[in-house]
Amino acid sequence: MSAHVTEPPRRPEHPQVRTRLRPRAGATRLGATARSEWIKLWSVRSAPAALAAAVLVVVVGGFVLGAGYRSGWASLSPGDRRSFDPTFTSLRGVQLAQLFVGSLGVLALTGEYATGLIRTTLAATPQRAQVLAVKALVLGLVVWALCTAASFAAFAIGQSQFTGPVPHASPGGPGVLRAVLGGGIFLTLVVLFGMALGALTRSTPLGLASLFGVLLVLPVAVQLLPGSVGERVDPYLPGEAGSQLWRVVPPSPHSLAPWTGAGLFALYVAVAAGAALVLVRRRDV
Amino acid sequence: MDTHVIEARGLSKRYGATTAVDRLDFRVEPGRVTGFLGPNGAGKSTTMRMILGLDLPTSGSVLVNGRDYQGIVWPLHEIGALLDARAVHPGRTAYRHLHSLAAANGIPRPRVDAVLEQVGLTSVAHRRVGGFSLGMSQRLGIAGALLGDPGILLFDEPVNGLDPDGILWIRTLMRSLAAEGRTVLVSSHLMSEMALTADHLLVIGEGRLLADTSLDELIARGAGDRVEVRAVERARLAAELREVGAEVTLEPDGTLQVTGVGSAAIGELAAARGHVLHQLRDVTSSLEEAYFRLTEGSVVYRAPVPA
Amino acid sequence: MPGTSKRISNGSPPVPGPPVTALRRGRAVLTSEWIKMGSLRSLRATALTGLVFSVLLAFLVCTGFHSRWHSLGPETRAAFRPVDTSLGFLQLTPLLFGALGALVVTGEYGTGQIRGTFAATPQRPLVLAAKAVLLGAVGLALALITVGFAFLVGQGQLAGTAPHASLGSSGAAGALLGGALYLTLTALFGLFLGVVVRSTAVAVSTLFGLFLVLPVLVDNLPKGAAWRHTVPWLPSNLGYSLWHSPAPLLVRATPAGFALAGWVVLLAAGALASLRVRDA
Numbered sequence: 001m002s003a004h005v006t007e008p009p010r011r012p013e014h015p016q017v018r019t020r021l022r023p024r025a026g027a028t029r030l031g032a033t034a035r036s037e038w039i040k041l042w043s044v045r046s047a048p049a050a051l052a053a054a055v056l057v058v059v060v061g062g063f064v065l066g067a068g069y070r071s072g073w074a075s076l077s078p079g080d081r082r083s084f085d086p087t088f089t090s091l092r093g094v095q096l097a098q099l100f101v102g103s104l105g106v107l108a109l110t111g112e113y114a115t116g117l118i119r120t121t122l123a124a125t126p127q128r129a130q131v132l133a134v135k136a137l138v139l140g141l142v143v144w145a146l147c148t149a150a151s152f153a154a155f156a157i158g159q160s161q162f163t164g165p166v167p168h169a170s171p172g173g174p175g176v177l178r179a180v181l182g183g184g185i186f187l188t189l190v191v192l193f194g195m196a197l198g199a200l201t202r203s204t205p206l207g208l209a210s211l212f213g214v215l216l217v218l219p220v221a222v223q224l225l226p227g228s229v230g231e232r233v234d235p236y237l238p239g240e241a242g243s244q245l246w247r248v249v250p251p252s253p254h255s256l257a258p259w260t261g262a263g264l265f266a267l268y269v270a271v272a273a274g275a276a277l278v279l280v281r282r283r284d285v
Numbered sequence: 286m287d288t289h290v291i292e293a294r295g296l297s298k299r300y301g302a303t304t305a306v307d308r309l310d311f312r313v314e315p316g317r318v319t320g321f322l323g324p325n326g327a328g329k330s331t332t333m334r335m336i337l338g339l340d341l342p343t344s345g346s347v348l349v350n351g352r353d354y355q356g357i358v359w360p361l362h363e364i365g366a367l368l369d370a371r372a373v374h375p376g377r378t379a380y381r382h383l384h385s386l387a388a389a390n391g392i393p394r395p396r397v398d399a400v401l402e403q404v405g406l407t408s409v410a411h412r413r414v415g416g417f418s419l420g421m422s423q424r425l426g427i428a429g430a431l432l433g434d435p436g437i438l439l440f441d442e443p444v445n446g447l448d449p450d451g452i453l454w455i456r457t458l459m460r461s462l463a464a465e466g467r468t469v470l471v472s473s474h475l476m477s478e479m480a481l482t483a484d485h486l487l488v489i490g491e492g493r494l495l496a497d498t499s500l501d502e503l504i505a506r507g508a509g510d511r512v513e514v515r516a517v518e519r520a521r522l523a524a525e526l527r528e529v530g531a532e533v534t535l536e537p538d539g540t541l542q543v544t545g546v547g548s549a550a551i552g553e554l555a556a557a558r559g560h561v562l563h564q565l566r567d568v569t570s571s572l573e574e575a576y577f578r579l580t581e582g583s584v585v586y587r588a589p590v591p592a
Numbered sequence: 593m594p595g596t597s598k599r600i601s602n603g604s605p606p607v608p609g610p611p612v613t614a615l616r617r618g619r620a621v622l623t624s625e626w627i628k629m630g631s632l633r634s635l636r637a638t639a640l641t642g643l644v645f646s647v648l649l650a651f652l653v654c655t656g657f658h659s660r661w662h663s664l665g666p667e668t669r670a671a672f673r674p675v676d677t678s679l680g681f682l683q684l685t686p687l688l689f690g691a692l693g694a695l696v697v698t699g700e701y702g703t704g705q706i707r708g709t710f711a712a713t714p715q716r717p718l719v720l721a722a723k724a725v726l727l728g729a730v731g732l733a734l735a736l737i738t739v740g741f742a743f744l745v746g747q748g749q750l751a752g753t754a755p756h757a758s759l760g761s762s763g764a765a766g767a768l769l770g771g772a773l774y775l776t777l778t779a780l781f782g783l784f785l786g787v788v789v790r791s792t793a794v795a796v797s798t799l800f801g802l803f804l805v806l807p808v809l810v811d812n813l814p815k816g817a818a819w820r821h822t823v824p825w826l827p828s829n830l831g832y833s834l835w836h837s838p839a840p841l842l843v844r845a846t847p848a849g850f851a852l853a854g855w856v857v858l859l860a861a862g863a864l865a866s867l868r869v870r871d872a
Contacts, residue, residue: 021434023359027391036389043381044374065813072814080814096805103797116372119339120429123366124389126338126355204793205634205695212800217684220804221649224680226656226664284340 033125033134041138046111050104051142054097054187055150061093062154066161073166085249086169087179090158091151094183094246098190098215098239101143105194106207108139113202118285128280136195136273143191148184151246155180175248178258182245185262189242189269190215196272199280215239235261238268288350289315289436289468291336291364295345298331298492305331307492308345313470315436318463320483320500321472322576328492329472330368333441336470337366349437361390361433367440370422375415379406379425382414383432390433400428419446427458437468444478456482480572488579495579504575512548514541515564522560529554540564621713621722628709629726634695642688643738649681650742654749661753673837674757675767678746682771682835685738686778686803686828689731693782694795696723701790707872716867720787724860727783728776735775739768763837770834770845778803780856781827787863803828815841827855 023032041047069076069089076084109132112118125131155171162168169176193215198207218237222230234240235254242265244250244258256264291313298306306328313319321329334340336347338354349357349364357363373382383397401410404424409417414425423443430438440459444452459482463469473479479486479500486503488496496503516522523533523541531546543551548567555562629635657677661669700706713719743764750756757764778799786795807828813819823829824842832839833848843851 019362019434019436021362021392021396023362023391024393029358032389032391036385039381039385039388040374040377043378043385044376046376061809065809068810068813068816068818072816072819075814075816092809095809096801099797099801099805103793107793111374115374116369117374119334119337119368119372120386121389122339123337123368124361124386126357126360128355205691205796208793208796209691212796212804216800216804217687220683221681224649224653224677224683226653226660226668229656229660282341284334 029125029127030130030134033127033130034138036125037131037135037138041108041142046107047104050100051146054100054104054143055146057096057100058091058093058147058150058183059153059157061096062090062156062158063161065089065092066158070161070163070166073164083249084167085247086159086162086167087155087173087176088247088249090155090161090169091179091183091246093154094147094151094187095243097147097150097187099212101147101187101191102194102211102215103208104143105139105191106198106211107204108135108195109198110202110204110207113285114204122285129277132195132199132277132280136192139195140188140192144184144188147187148181151180151183154183169248173248175258179246179248182258182262186242186246186265189262189265193238193269193272196269196276199276200272236264238265241265241268289466290351291347291349291437291468291470292351293332293336293345293347296332296335296342296347297344298328298335298340299343304492306335306342309489309492309494311487311494311497313437313468313487314485315468316463316466317484318459318469318471318482319485319487320479321470321487321489322476322479322483323472323474323489323495325474327474327489329474329489330441332489333366333368333439333470333472336439337364337368359390359433361386361392361435363433363435364437364439365430365433365435366438367423367426367430367443369441370419370426373414373422373425376413378411379414379417379428380410382425383428386429387432392433396432396434400431403431404428420448420451423447423451423455427455435467438462438470440469440471442472442474444473444475452478476572476576488576490579500572503579504569504572511542511544511568512546512551513564513566513568514543514551514562515539516541516555517561517563522555522558525554525558526551617715618718618722621715621718622726624709624712625719625722625726628700629696629723629730632695632699634699635692638688638692638695639734642685642692643734643741645688646681646685646738646742647745649684650678650746651749653680654678654746657754658749658752672755674747674750674755675743675761675764676836678743678750678757679739679767679771679835681742682739682774682831683828684804686775686831687799689735689775689779690782690785690799690803691796692731693727693779693784694786694799695792696727696783697786698790698792698795701786702792710872716872717864720860720863720867724780724783727779731776731779732772735772735779736768738775739771743768766845767835767837770849773849774831774834774852777852777856778827778831781859784856784859784863788859788866802826803831825851827852830855 066089069084073081112121121131122128159168159170171177171180194207194211197211201207201210215238219234219240222233222237224230225233231252231254235252235256241256241261244256244261247258255261293309293311296306296309297304309332321332323329331340332347335342336349336354346353354360379401380397383400384394386392387394387397398407401407404427406421406424406428409421414422417425423446427440427443430440438459440455443455447455459469459471463484471482483500485499486496487494488503514522519535519539519541523535526533526541526543526546529546529550531551532544534542536542548565552562552565555565654677657672697706700709709719710716747756747758759765759768782795782799785798789795789798806826810819810823810826811829813823820841824833829842830848830852833843833845834852838844842848
């Protein structure tokens with residue numbers, strides 16, 4: 001070792017380097033972040049797989065539920081027949097799809113924290129709030145486009161099953177088009193909710209537990225409460241409020257109006273996202 | 286505006302009651318490899334994360350090219366960093382990983398192929414990085430640091446877990462980057478590695494700066510060069526050397542350890558006074574000795590900073 | 593150490609390990625797994641959450657009935673079953689027990705510790721068996737405490753105004769044991785599921801899908817022949833049969849218990865096959 005130590009001292013006698021590489025002409029900060037997130041989204045298997053699964057369960061759900069009601073129509077009670085909502089029934093795959101879409105949203109952030117990739121991401125783009133917002137924009141748009149298409153497909157397939165005595169819906173019916181579009185909007189809000197909770201918890205198990213705890217566990221727990229207590233609280237829960245957007249027949253007299261419910265769900269998402277945007281600037285990564 | 290310079294002023298980071306980084310002042314200059322040396326847990330990685338705007342200082346500041354990191358629009362063009370080689374998504378290919386980074390900073394796509402070529406990963410560019418060895422991951426991390434052709438490069442413990450070939454490769458790379466006039470800051474807890482790579486050293490212990498000096502000066506001042514002498518009349522020689530201002534210790538093995546007077550002067554004095562010498566040897570202290578002296582005493586020592 | 597140097601100087605062979613018998617091997621693996629399980633913070637947190645969540649829900653639901661009993665309609669009062677009401681949390685707590693089971697193994701896959709585990713004990717089925725035995729025992733104890741405590745708290749709230757039950761009431765003991773069995777079996781379900789999918793996220797999402805979302809989707813479908821032959825045999829409905837008083841169209845408690853155990857065995861076979869075929 002000491003032989004190397006006695007090498008002649010190196011002094012900074014070189015001129016400063018002229019680095020030649022410059023950002024592409026016309027590159028904007030926002031556009032660059034979006035391109036980067038777009039590449040990241042499609043370059044791992046999990047995201048396309050979760051998106052494909054979500055689309056699949058929405059479409060297959062339309063078929064299976066449609067076929068189930070057609071074959072079992074005779075066994076339904078008159079009350080059940082009166083409250084039958086052909087649009088909602090064909091879209092109910094959305095309930096299963098929210099698991100895939102929600103997990104995708106949570107993992108989009110917690111995955112980066114778990115591997116430590118978030119440090120590389122934020123070193124390349126130190127505008128943290130922008131990274132978060134653009135990530136949400138990219139994933140939100142992709143989910144919206146795919147799930148809206150899946151909603152229309154499920155609606156078409158479901159209605160084709162409703163023949164004979166089973167009532168079916170047509171896109172021109174009151175509230176029907178809104179409900180079909182609502183399937184895609186609801187799942188978009190779910191993915192954004194998942195991302196916000198993922199950014200807040202920074203842990204996959206905690207993020208998933210909080211998302212599904214709020215969306216799925218809370219309604220069941222509230223329904224256990226006696227009589228009207230549960231009925232009155234239930235409509236204001238995020239998942240229940242949001243799902244009014246893709247129903248035509250409201251499930252209970254206490255239910256919120258479609259856009260009111262969706263607005264309330266969007267408000268919950270906005271509060272979580274706002275907290276995430278504030279915290280991401282303050283916390284060390 | 287300063288170019289290719291990192292400057293910390295009163296940089297501090299506290300986690301609750303523990304102080305990880307304590308009022309650091311330093312300036313990392315271009316054209317040389319600056320070693321960031323300290324034992325594990327001394328605060329090196331925390332400092333590096335603060336340079337990159339990942340951890341926020343409790344007080345003080347650290348500026349890259351005169352600006353706060355979070356205010357830089359295209360940071361990869363100014364500073365590239367290798368922090369943790371394993372901090373990648375295991376399911377993404379090396380190419381896509383770099384492509385996403387390049388896109389985030391408006392770096393044209395051909396540059397991705399160029400850096401993959403430079404670090405020798407072209408043949409595995411389209412393999413998932415989950416299957417990479419630590420050495421390959423380290424090369425991928427370095428490719429990411431070089432992507433924007435930055436004037437400043439940061440390497441956090443780059444030789445950890447590398448084989449001898451890889452270590453030699455990184456060492457050569459860092460030296461050539463500095464020779465091109467870039468600023469290179471490399472952290473390590475391995476003094477031997479620093480001795481081979483660095484021109485300048487920042488020594489840190491328990492979050493505090495212990496030395497900011499050139500490698501040679503640190504060795505010279507940290508321990509001091511000495512001369513080892515064996516003489517027949519050692520007591521008389523010792524007394525005569527002390528008369529001319531040398532510090533002399535008599536070791537149990539019979540040698541005299543002399544500091545403050547060079548070997549030539551000792552030889553001349555011995556000849557003039559009629560001594561018979563059996564040995565006259567310069568002993569150069571190592572970086573390790575210098576380092577232990579620094580950290581044991583926790584003496585804050587600083588060479589005059591050139592203006 | 594004089595003992596050591598003496599042995600070396602005598603040139604005697606290194607100390608042999610204890611003789612390997614199946615019993616010793618099994619005991620060693622059990623001990624090792626027990627230490628790992630006890631030291632995992634996520635497991636303790638999940639178990640504690642399950643207990644607190646269940647007791648709290650039983651308390652809230654029963655307090656609600658207690659305070660609103662006089663305002664409830666006669667049909668609601670007639671349909672009121674104090675045991676079922678206090679155990680309503682069993683529609684949700686299985687998720688936590690399933691997650692508990694999954695975390696026993698997905699945590700090890702996540703950190704890569706599983707390689708160390710299999711390096712120490714290359715007999716992978718033995719490792720899985722040890723995990724299952726311990727999880728089954730710990731899970732059953734935890735389930736009995738959770739169900740029993742929640743039941744007592746719930747009945748304590750009902751006492752006074754609403755009808756209430758005690759441990760000796762007819763059907764109460766059976767419902768409690770059934771509920772505890774349901775929770776224990778879902779914990780094992782989660783464990784084997786975790787071995788198959790190797791990821792906390794996928795395992796937890798699957799549990800939510802199977803135990804929470806799927807029932808919501810299919811339970812209210814028209815009760816045709818296809819429904820009667822499939823839906824009552826879903827894990828969530830078999831579990832419901834185990835603790836709830838008999839419901840029309842659902843399977844009775846005893847066959848439901850066997851059928852749910854059958855699901856677990858099926859998944860265990862899948863887990864064993866996965867352990868044999870795939871690299872750790």
